[in-house]
Amino acid sequence: MKITTDLLRQFKHDFDGNPVNHAVKNAMSKVGLNKSSIDNNLTRRHSFVFSHETKKGDITNQQSSGRCWMFAALNTARVDTMKKLNVKTFEFSQNYTLFWDKLEKSNYFLESIIETADEPLNSRLVQHLLLDPIQDGGQWDMFSGLLEKYGAVPKSVMPETYHSSNTRELNQLLTAKLREFAAKLRDSHKAGKSSKELSEQKETFLSFVYGLLTKTLGEVPQVFSYEYRDEDNQFHRLTDITPQEFFKHYVSWDLDERISLINAPTEDKPYGKAYTVKYLGTVKEGKAITYVNAPIEVLKEAAIASIKDGEPVWFGCDVGKMLEREAGIMDDKAYDYEATLGETVELTKAQRLDYGESLLTHAMVFVGVDLDDQGNPIKWKVENSWGDKNGDKGIYSMSDKWFDEYNYQVAVKRQYIDEEWLKALDQPVVELEPWDPMGSLALVK
Template sequence: MSKEISIEQIKQFNNKYHSVPSHLISQRAVMKNGILASSENQASIVKNNPVFSIDLDTGDVSNQKQSGRCWMFAALNTFRHQISQTFHIKDFELSQNYTFFWDKFEKANYFYENILATSNESLTSRKVAFLLQTPQQDGGQWDMLVAIIQKYGIVPKQIMPETFSSSQSREINDFLNKKLRKDAVTLRKMVSDSKTSEEIAQVKERMLQEIYNLLATSLGTPPDSFDFSYVDTDGNYQLKQNLTPQSFYDEFIGRDLADYVSVINAPTADKPYNHMYSVELLGNVVGGKEVRHLNVDIETFKKLAIDQLKAGEAVWYGCDVGQSSTKDSGVMATDVYSVSETLDIDYQMTKAERLDYGESLMTHAMVITGVDLVDDKPTKWKIENSWGDKVGTKGYFVMSDDWLNEYTYQIVINKKFLPAELKDIVEKDDVTVLAPWDPMGALA
């Protein structure tokens, strides 16, 4: 039975609040400066200084601006590190706009196919509501970018540079989602009216043409072929002619993306370790690479990242960046804010509880480019962000090891660093499919 709050209770609450002197001290600070600024712990910032025993040279950071393409920037940054070192190119970037175009185009088709697949379910079904809530968005997962690259290749940023809509994506997302929802009405009605598959396919093709037109108008037209010129760090002019996006990838990057696996740490009861998971309705390219995760314990998780860093290769990773992190100094540490002391409230939850109860999930992807090992144990990690060079240390953040334990959920590892028993698990076709709204389906 519900019970209302009485006026007498309110008087008691007020009296108890004012009876604690520390409450009044916090009140004065928080009313003037806000909760976080009043709780910042300078000792944590000093402790997490940007010095690392393993520190990869990765150059200047990139800037995703007002878009949600962090997952894309992080992946392309791992590739540009390799290109810069191998071909001696300074301040080089790959075209985030090119992959953005094809991701948007493929997500539209992925949405249409899922709308058709669920067309016999009611609008109030959780799956249909899930699809219509956000038909597409900027976010993604590592495997989704792999699907784009495997199909469309990649180009330098100078070949397809940024546009207004790629750098400030809210407007294009609004109009894309408006169209996709309208098209969902049409497609569901065609199914209910028993239209033939050929008739539906013709209408869907027209819809895709309109999507292509919208994207080309906003983002530019992706190139089929191009010439790539640059001056290397020795001052030598280089020219590569008649490249395609696929041949550019093969010549300048050449990684077999099938060698990389998404490794997660999700310590919830429904996801036993040492098992593969996928997520229903999660993807972008129909018929492309499926999003799959290998769940491992946190110590294995960190060892894999360290082994890849020791081999000189940066690590794509996904985390909940908004938790206990400072944007100006770029420190992510569990003790960087003492909010529990400021507010006199215990906020402690386990990592599993935060995932199960909606308190945390992956919200951002970045690149791990270094780690500080003391007695062969990690104490803090160097992070390349994609928010420009005005935050952190010229755009680089520091993540404490405790913070990684609590708020990091995903890394991408070359399978050669996996022990034999984990390689066997990855190669087997034993995959548990999670619900579309599972936190491991979150898009960075």
């Protein structure tokens, strides 16, 4: 059946028959869809007061880059550093970790191109690899691998540059070069070059990448000194320390003890199993991305236990859904589309994943939770990395129902997870295809 003149006439008749439609049309033409639909009681439900809170530093700003996962991880780690240094706030260099992420991702991509050299160029796998090889985004285990290998440094040791805060031009050029390198590697393989020769060719490509990153992001420190004053105004100087030593002594995390839990309530991913995603990673020789799929209540219980213990929680979510950005509120009832449009979007969480309507897009940090008298969560305190202009000076509030619907991942210490779910890590890990929605990367800015 096609759209006919009679059908269009019926559509117009139906629209004109409801005077509310014209009032909504006028409002939306002036202020837009969301502002016309915002629930007037939204701010009343979010007082930005929470019963349990962790220590946190000053609000950070990822600028025009997709480094949210780095900011969230480093903002989680810095709480331990602040305690050890006895300082009110602290910030790690996100430029330092960006440098190594770009270099390691380049190597991971080129290694994957070599591994798939016998695949047809138009295969879904090769085209997936070529789609976006050097994007800013990532997941918890990808960053864990960077910390394990390269450590971390204070922000003053490797400060921001134009291209660390504005990554688009760098990503465009680097993507073009990596695709060029991929073509050359595949051509060399077709010409009968050996694995050793392909590896040597790859190393020359990586040398170019290293030079480009040094020119745009700056030289990475191998040894550095750091001066600071503590909360008692006492001066301190750390000298001749490596990034790995700084992370070991002033964060002191056992990265193997930090477990990633996901909530993917789809039929193809039974709860109680561990999953990984093929061809997804940063450090090629590092630990593979691994997460345990569990009911959303398990993620909440682990996050609450961590917060009660003073430990902030890294998490990944679909931040663009039902977000009132200016107010800094994530609430499943933020917009009353039923009132303005006549109906809302009626998809379950599983359906949103299956039909491409939702996936993990952004990483932030839980730094508090508001519990009722029975210990049930009402709302969550969120530290974002979009600066201090929105929300409560950069702090956001998330309703518990929003957590249910749009939160997908938390990373917490093993001790906060019930043993029932940890058993999954002793079983064979299920491999997901590279294009699975749980392979999406946090990169919203």
